[in-house]
Amino acid sequence: MEILHQSHTFPIRDRRADSLGDFKYIPDEIICTILDCLTPLDLARLACVSRENLPNEYIEFCRKPLQFDGFSSPFLYRRLYRCHTTLDGFSFDDGNVERKNDISAEQFHREYDGIKPVLLNGLADTWPARKSWTIDQLVPKYGDTTFKISSPLKVSMTFKDYVSYMKQQHDEDPLYIFDDKFGESAPGLLKDYTVPQIFQEDFFDVLDKNRPSFRWLVIGPARSGASWHVDPGLTSAWNTLLCGRKRWALYPPGTVPLGVTVHVDDDDGDISVDSPTSLQWWLDFYPILADENKPIECTQLPGETIFVPSGWWHCVLNLETTIAVTQNFVNSRNFEFVCLDMAPGYCHRGVCRAGLLALDEDSLEIIEKNMPCEKENFRCLDLTKKETKARILRPQQNENGKENANGSYNVWEHDFSFDINYLALFRNRELDHFTSPWCPDNSLGQRGLREWLSRLWVGNPGKREMIWKGACLALNADKWLDCLGKICFFHSLPFPSENAKLPVGMGSNPVYVMDEYVVKIFAEGGPQSSIFDLGTELEFYSTISEVNSPLKNHIPNVLASGILHLENGSYNIDSWDGKKVPDVIRKCSLIPEKGTGDVFPFGVQSKILFTYRKDVSPENGPDDSDESTIVLLPYLITKRCKGEIFTELSGSIPKTLIEKAEAYLPDDFLKLLSIYEENGMKKVGKPWSWIHRDIMDDNIYMECKSCSNGIPAPTSNGGVAKSWRPTYILDFSNLAVGDSINDLIPMHLDVFRGNSDLLKQFLKSYKLPLMRKTPKQGSDDDKCFCILHDENVLGGLFKTWKELRAAESWEEVELQVWGELNNYEGFP
Numbered sequence: 018m019e020i021l022h023q024s025h026t027f028p029i030r031d032r033r034a035d036s037l038g039d040f041k042y043i044p045d046e047i048i049c050t051i052l053d054c055l056t057p058l059d060l061a062r063l064a065c066v067s068r069e070n071l072p073n074e075y076i077e078f079c080r081k082p083l084q085f086d087g088f089s090s091p092f093l094y095r096r097l098y099r100c101h102t103t104l105d106g107f108s109f110d111d112g113n114v115e116r117k118n119d120i121s122a123e124q125f126h127r128e129y130d131g132i133k134p135v136l137l138n139g140l141a142d143t144w145p146a147r148k149s150w151t152i153d154q155l156v157p158k159y160g161d162t163t164f165k166i167s168s169p170l171k172v173s174m175t176f177k178d179y180v181s182y183m184k185q186q187h188d189e190d191p192l193y194i195f196d197d198k199f200g201e202s203a204p205g206l207l208k209d210y211t212v213p214q215i216f217q218e219d220f221f222d223v224l225d226k227n228r229p230s231f232r233w234l235v236i237g238p239a240r241s242g243a244s245w246h247v248d249p250g251l252t253s254a255w256n257t258l259l260c261g262r263k264r265w266a267l268y269p270p271g272t273v274p275l276g277v278t279v280h281v282d283d284d285d286g287d288i289s290v291d292s293p294t295s296l297q298w299w300l301d302f303y304p305i306l307a308d309e310n311k312p313i314e315c316t317q318l319p320g321e322t323i324f325v326p327s328g329w330w331h332c333v334l335n336l337e338t339t340i341a342v343t344q345n346f347v348n349s350r351n352f353e354f355v356c357l358d359m360a361p362g363y364c365h366r367g368v369c370r371a372g373l374l375a376l377d378e379d380s381l382e383i384i385e386k387n388m389p390c391e392k393e394n395f396r397c398l399d400l401t402k403k404e405t406k407a408r409i410l411r412p413q414q415n416e417n418g419k420e421n422a423n424g425s426y427n428v429w430e431h432d433f434s435f436d437i438n439y440l441a442l443f444r445n446r447e448l449d450h451f452t453s454p455w456c457p458d459n460s461l462g463q464r465g466l467r468e469w470l471s472r473l474w475v476g477n478p479g480k481r482e483m484i485w486k487g488a489c490l491a492l493n494a495d496k497w498l499d500c501l502g503k504i505c506f507f508h509s510l511p512f513p514s515e516n517a518k519l520p521v522g523m524g525s526n527p528v529y530v531m532d533e534y535v536v537k538i539f540a541e542g543g544p545q546s547s548i549f550d551l552g553t554e555l556e557f558y559s560t561i562s563e564v565n566s567p568l569k570n571h572i573p574n575v576l577a578s579g580i581l582h583l584e585n586g587s588y589n590i591d592s593w594d595g596k597k598v599p600d601v602i603r604k605c606s607l608i609p610e611k612g613t614g615d616v617f618p619f620g621v622q623s624k625i626l627f628t629y630r631k632d633v634s635p636e637n638g639p640d641d642s643d644e645s646t647i648v649l650l651p652y653l654i655t656k657r658c659k660g661e662i663f664t665e666l667s668g669s670i671p672k673t674l675i676e677k678a679e680a681y682l683p684d685d686f687l688k689l690l691s692i693y694e695e696n697g698m699k700k701v702g703k704p705w706s707w708i709h710r711d712i713m714d715d716n717i718y719m720e721c722k723s724c725s726n727g728i729p730a731p732t733s734n735g736g737v738a739k740s741w742r743p744t745y746i747l748d749f750s751n752l753a754v755g756d757s758i759n760d761l762i763p764m765h766l767d768v769f770r771g772n773s774d775l776l777k778q779f780l781k782s783y784k785l786p787l788m789r790k791t792p793k794q795g796s797d798d799d800k801c802f803c804i805l806h807d808e809n810v811l812g813g814l815f816k817t818w819k820e821l822r823a824a825e826s827w828e829e830v831e832l833q834v835w836g837e838l839n840n841y842e843g844f845p
Contacts, residue, residue, distance in 0.1 A: 032087035045092040100187045104336045114315035125215045131350035137322045141257050146209035150259040150340045162203050165196040183238045190294045193237025197230035216255050219346040223472040229460040232344040242295035242334040245277045250460035251354040252345040257322040261339030266312035270328030270435040271372030276302040279371045285454035286363035295334040327351035353437045356487030361453030365443040372433045450492035451540040474519050497527045507590045508577050537653045544649035551651035552619025554749040555595030573655035583648035658745040708760050711751045713767040720744035771817040773837050
């Protein structure tokens with residue numbers, strides 16, 4: 018802190034060198050960051066360190082406060098100031114965010130939706146929340162209800178505890194309630210408000226309970242608030258304030274606020290933003306902005322709803338205790354932006370948020386490929402980052418200082434435009450949805466995205482032109498449909514109907530379900546992996562047929578298979594039954610296993626060797642640049658099964674168990690093979706077999722018990738029969754040879770939904786030789802395989818058994834989930 022009293026007897030000297038030593042050269046901000054990394058115990062020990070050995074008597078009897086000169090820290094003083102300042106007069110509203118009363122849907126969509134922010138009055142006038150959402154009224158009703166707190170540590174507090182904290186705290190960045198699950202923990206709150214009619218179009222609605230987080234209860238004290246950010250997935254948002262006042266600052270898309278840094282991961286496009294707290298930004302950065310560079314601002318009052326369009330940067334500061342509800346949505350205006358944001362790659366995601374500041378040399382190459390005929394007109398190719406500073410024009414003025422008729426906000430950034438056709442130029446079209454890394458901060462997973470687009474396509478025939486554009490941006494739907502058309506033409510199959518033009522959601526490859534047949538194009542893992550996937554699946558089908566296994570009645574009939582490949586600029590197709598090595602592969606240096614001599618040269622044995630080499634010696638694989646230039650697409654056509662697909666999964670793993678996972682796993686994985694000695698010889702105690710590796714709900718077809726030609730029969734009350742039986746197993750591209758207990762894991766978690774009675778009945782019915790009977794528990798092996806599984810098995814586990822999130826050990830999890838295996842008697 019700054020010195021308040023200075024002695025006139027002794028000159029002030031700088032004690033920084035004496036107290037910090039070589040640390041004196043380090044800014045206070047970095048020193049504090051280092052101290053933040055220490056544990057509370059280490060900090061307490063550090064506080065006891067002193068060069069002076071003060072006598073206990075001196076400490077005991079000298080009560081006069083000690084004063085030390087020569088100590089000051091503007092950085093610490095500003096932090097202390099932010100902890101104790103008041104914001105009673107800290108509001109700003111010069112009218113540059115329009116306020117509208119009783120706006121019609123037509124006017125909103127014409128003048129504001131996807132264009133600029135607006136403050137709306139009257140939307141919440143009839144809500145019960147308008148009167149009942151106050152701290153005093155909510156505590157009696159929801160005092161014992163737990164809500165999520167704004168913290169990276171996923172903190173939760175009861176509402177009464179949070180209110181107590183809120184009244185006493187002097188934190189630099191106060192915690193605030195930001196709960197996306199408040200509708201589950203406090204369902205009564207959902208009855209206190211309704212979504213305004215102008216915001217009711219939301220395409221995520223079709224996902225029902227699988228939709229991404231979209232609504233939040235927001236409660237916080239003065240000085241709290243959300244730092245600079247763009248809403249997730251380029252969705253739009255509305256925020257209604259029920260109590261208190263909020264100060265808002267906003268910048269148009271592509272204009273990064275001063276003091277904010279945007280990081281974009283080059284591999285998967287993950288976005289992270291480094292930003293000062295909202296209060297810190299207003300106190301430290303806002304005052305040094307020139308008037309023309311200041312954000313668009315407003316003070317939101319109780320009862321007002323602010324609309325924030327897609328892609329807009331915004332920062333919120335609570336001027337007093339506030340209560341608000343906010344929802345994000347996808348509508349016709351921002352749908353294509355949301356789809357573009359889920360396309361693979363990083364350049365387009367960076368440009369959508371940071372404008373041309375996000376460009377690098379690789380980005381410029383992408384643009385050149387996307388618009389080869391217009392390079393002369395695309396001036397940003399000659400820009401450097403230092404030239405791309407944005408200039409924001411105030412409403413009512415155009416670039417020349419003349420008034421705009423519509424009063425809209427404009428951004429001029431060397432040709433930058435938040436236009437979907439312009440932004441799509443920055444998408445790397447060579448990257449594919451099925452083979453590229455998936456961004457972890459996307460609103461949906463890969464399967465979720467395809468399921469979403471598929472549902473929209475079937476349920477909104479009037480909007481198919483828009484949905485098709487979005488699907489082409491997100492997953493190259495036009496490319497895959499073109500490939501499908503060539504396959505259908507080659508095999509004289511009818512072209513897919515209008516309803517079947519998008520790949521279905523399940524699986525990791527493009528799959529098209531037509532009236533009588535299904536076409537699966539193998540893409541996952543690239544050309545090498547896909548060849549082995551098809552080869553292994555064809556070997557399995559052939560083996561099942563040769564031994565006349567009863568399993569053949571529960572797998573789809575294979576109609577055709579082959580390889581679609583690009584040759585001399587045009588696509589060609591070679592039929593392939595998995596036997597021998599096709600000519601297209603003989604000519605291709607991409608595939609090393611060309612002369613194995615097996616009947617199925619790309620069958621399961623070759624696949625295991627390929628996978629081993631890829632995992633152990635990735636440097637021996639083909640060069641990535643070579644692989645990216647080769648178009649080699651194996652495919653499989655099967656007869657369509659009649660019935661419905663059984664489906665769902667996800668969750669999170671407790672941190673305490675993650676830390677204990679390594680100690681729980683065996684020190685030698687050979688122990689999982691149950692090796693034992695018999696007559697002086699070591700033997701493996703587990704029989705190996707074909708394993709599917711993906712027996713989950715989306716690969717099981719269900720057939721109605723009382724159906725006629727696959728159609729559920731009507732019941733006496735006018736409904737339809739709901740009793741189904743599993744009939745077919747699909748998708749054998751992940752086949753391998755291994756421990757059959759691997760197939761039991763997804764079945765128990767994903768199909769049986771963790772029901773131990775169903776697991777017990779399954780084991781009793783099949784009497785599978787899962788293991789050799791030993792003193793070792795069978796549940797132990799299964800738990801180890803769960804941890805080692807390459808899918809998100811543990812996520813599904815902790816979603817099914819929510820109570821296990823509080824488990825203290827893996828042994829506790831093991832007994833709860835797999836305890837039934839300890840009673841299993843189906844041993845060889």
